[in-house]
Amino acid sequence: MPKMKRRSFLKASAVTAAAASVPLKMSFADYKEAAEEEEGYKIPTTCNGCSSMCGVYVHVKNDRVWRVEGHPVHLKSRGRICARGHGMAADMYNKGRVQGPMKRNANDEFEPISWEQAYKEIGEKLTETIDEHGGNSFLWLEHGVRGQRYANPLLDKIGSSNYVTHYSTCFSSKTNAWAEMVGTTLNGDHENAKYMIFEGRNFAGAIIPHGMNQITKAKENGAKIVVIDPKHSEIAKIADDWIPIKPGTDLAFRLALAHVLITEEKYDKDFVNGYVENFAEFWRENKDKSPEWAEEITGIPAEKIREVAHDLAANAPEAFIEPGWHGLHCHYVNSTQTAQMGIVVNALLGNFYKRGGLMPSADPEFGTFEHDGWSEEEKGPRADGAGVAGEHYTVEASRGIAQTVPDMIEKGRIKAAFIYHFNPLRTAPDPEYQKKIKNADLVVSINIDWNETSVYTADYILPESYYLERTEVPQAVSGHISHDYPQISLRQQVTEPLHDTKPLREIMQGITTEMGMGELYDYSLDDEIEAMLEPTGVSAEELKEKGTVELQTNKVEASFPLCPAGSPNLATSTGKIEFSADKFRADGKAGIPTWIEPKVMPDPSADDEFRLIHGKQPYHSHHVTSNNPDLIKLTKKYNGTAMWMNTKKAQKLGINDGDIVTVSSDMTEKEIDVKVTELIHPDCVWISSAYGGFSDRLETAYNLGVNYNDFIPVMVEPYSGTTMSQEVIVKVAKGGVS
Ligand code: SF4
Known part of the structure; x- marks a missing residue:
């Protein structure tokens, strides 16, 4: 060797x-x-x-x-x-993995082609599309972390505003609320905290290795950890208290926390007076949201809500509701208001820019790369309507609405799409509907593997290294x-690439050179x-x-941003934390968060009805890792594909641990085996977000478990454009699909 x-x-x-x-x-x-x-x-x-x-x-x-x-x-x-x-x-x-460029042929099969042929044909087709329908008929759809710097030169040159990320399927309700009310996002200072609430936030499932080190270190130092979640998630294993809330009602819980803090004058008045706008307006709107009111909605006893509020106040400012991520922030019709109320409760605790409270990220100051070959044409309105008056004005235009791409194509707004490092057929609701992405005149998938989006929708697959x-x-x-x-x-x-693959910039250079725009990536x-x-x-x-x-x-400082004259200087219209969001009001919506009922609720008299909820497992990154044979060994070991059901509800339905059941919504019905447990709220059943792959080119993931997105129709949350992916009721019956 x-x-x-x-x-x-x-x-x-x-x-x-x-x-x-x-x-x-x-x-x-x-x-x-x-x-x-x-x-x-x-x-x-x-x-x-x-x-x-x-x-x-x-x-x-x-x-x-x-x-x-x-x-x-x-x-x-x-x-x-x-x-x-x-x-x-x-x-x-x-x-x-896809081992070289592929083209779908007349028999609907993929055949290998050279990079030169791929560049030439894609370049010609895209040029033709832009000539006929304009640059704004082009869509760039991606996960949202790495591709934008190579999407922008083309989008700017041809005049397309259609850059769309996966964020509406993940956390846009959070970022939208924080952008409007705070102008930035902050992180929990876990290591220095004395009291932490993880509400719909499974930090040990969506694991960050050193983040968990910080949390366990805080616990060793005496910090209290409270988990509010319908499911006993992995983070609940180290919690002092797990409070199983009725799913979809976190907004009511947070409103009641604020009610206790304000009525008992346990909030930080100096902080609120100095750094908060619209406090009085908020209170006028929410005076009646008492713990007793919230008990009816959340199922959490009023005294427990008071206890949590008192503990938060007693430990403030080294106490917080964790700002969170995916969990809660694309799940419900009230997800944006739930995120808003996370900001409100934390502000009442006066924990912004405080050690042990919420702290900013320490960000480096990178230089900007500019290139002579770049130019920017005038752009039309976004095809998804994000930020567009009369459409989805309050949705962040920088992130877009990923689940509606087939609709954009059906309306004739989008004719050509590049899909980079993203698999909307697994990530977005209603995969059958998402397959209609194929109806665009040109679909190019720039992905690593034979994922469902490539297999079912792409005209060309260009494998990235x-x-x-x-x-x-x-x-x-x-x-x-x-x-x-x-x-x-x-x-x-x-290492050297194993297969005939290329990095993204090189792929873009190849295509745009064929379009007569070789200068765009000539660096x-x-x-x-x-x-x-x-x-x-x-x-x-x-x-x-x-x-x-x-x-x-x-170095990050524990001090509220102030302008030289000493007044608050956040990136909001007043420089303060705004309890009312200007953009929402400008669109005729409520700026102040208040109670909004979940879109659907299981019928309490129907024992077989449940809200379907989902979540991450520590050994999978949603579906992305589900074709990995080693990680699937962990799935098998822990019976990770099973659906969790509450013991008492299972008994009523005559269902035992390990039984096969049929789960059905208005969209579909599927068979799945059941894990019967006390560790989940009786109103819901839970499945992992990792499974249910349907690309037969991904052998390990294929047909393993059930895809939660099969049960969900395409919906758009009115404030932030998210999928509302837990606004779905399923019926569960013992036995397989008949
Ligand atoms: S998957 Fe990779 S990046 Fe993510 S937490 Fe684990 S080690 Fe870190």
Whole structure:
């Protein structure tokens, strides 16, 4: 076997390209034995298992990934990674990867083509589409983290405003509320907190390794952890108190907390007087939202609500309701108001910009890369109506409404779509409806594997190189957990690409060159890296060597942002935290959060009716990791595909643990096995968001478990455009589908 020194493969690509195929043809036992002898090398990069993008070191032997470990400096990992991080590295060798450019032929089958042919045909078709229908008929649809910098040059050049992310299927209700009321988002300072509420927030399920370290450290130091969730989630395992709330009623719980804090004068009056706008208006609107009122709605005893409010106040400002993420923030018709009330309760505790309360992210100051070849044409209104008066005016236009793409196509607003690093057929409700994305004149899927969106909708699949096979621009290490100093990290190539794949910038350059727009991407990645790093004082060489660097500038301070004259200086119209959102009022909606009933509720007299809720498991990143054979071993071990049902409700229906049941909504009916447990509220049943794959090219994920999105119609939450993915009632009957 060839001996490879660290990085030597990058200098000898011809040799390594040949060597790369050798280990794949060996048995694993032979490979392992041979590799034990190898010296190998390790390269720092970042994980791609979830949006935390933890820093990792990847050890390579014989040009094959040997093992992965957490980067000791990186804020999210601090030397540790989760199971998904290991699984994602192994997925480089997954048979489900697309191994070269593909074209759908007249028989509705995919055939391999060259990159040159793909660029030429796609370039010609896109040019034709733009000539005929205008640039605004083009849509870029992506997960939302990495592609925008390469989407923008094309969108700007052709005059398209249609950049859409997956966020409406995930957390837009939160970001919309925070943008309108605070002008930024803050993170819980878990490590220094004395009292933390995780409401619909499973920090140990959507795991951030070092975030969990901080939480457990706080607990060891005496902090109290309270989990409000219909399901006893993984974070509940370390909680002092689990309060199983009736799903869909968190808004009422938060309104009642505010009621206690205000009526008992336990709120921080100095903070409210100095930094809050519209307090009196809020109180006028919500004077009647007492704990007794909330008990009727939430099922939580009024005394328990009072106890939580008192504990929050007693520990403030080192106490908070965790700002949260996916859970609660795309689930209900009242998700935006629930997020608003999280802000209100935290503001009443006076915990903004306080240690142990809510703190800002420490963000690096990157330089801006500018390119002479870029230009911007006038753009039309967004096809999804986000931010458009008379349509979805209050939805953040920067994020869009991902679940309505088939509608945009049906209305003739979108004719061509590039779908990058995103699988809407698994992420958005009603997969059968999402399949209509295929009706666009041109659909190009730029994804790693044979995911459902590629298989069912794409005219062309252009496989991007795997995250361990490519280098990207520097990233800010930011969000969700508190830290004092900014960090920057770099995802960099660890091995040669296994297959005929390319990085995104190169793909875009190939297509646009055929469109006569070759100037758009006529620059190098090194140009971008250099420009971005310029103000940080970190050289590209240092970042490549270290992988993650902590800066000693821009230290986060525990002080409310003030302008030089001393008045509050948040990015809101008054500079203060605004309890009433201007944008919502401007659209004729309520600016002040108050009670809104969930859209649907199970009939209390019908024992077989439940709200269907879903969530993450610590060993999966929703569906993204569900084709990984190693992680699926964990699924099997923990019976992860089973649906959770409350014991008493199961008894009434004659259902026992392990039984097969039929679950049906207005959309579909499916068979699933049941886990009967006390650890879930009787009004709901729960399934994991990982399963129910229907691409037969992804062998491990195919037909494993049930997809929660099958049960949900496409809906648009009126304030933030989210999917309202838990506004669905299902019936459960013992036995399989008849
Ligand atoms: S939390 Fe796990 S999956 Fe996510 S980036 Fe970190 S190691 Fe990877």
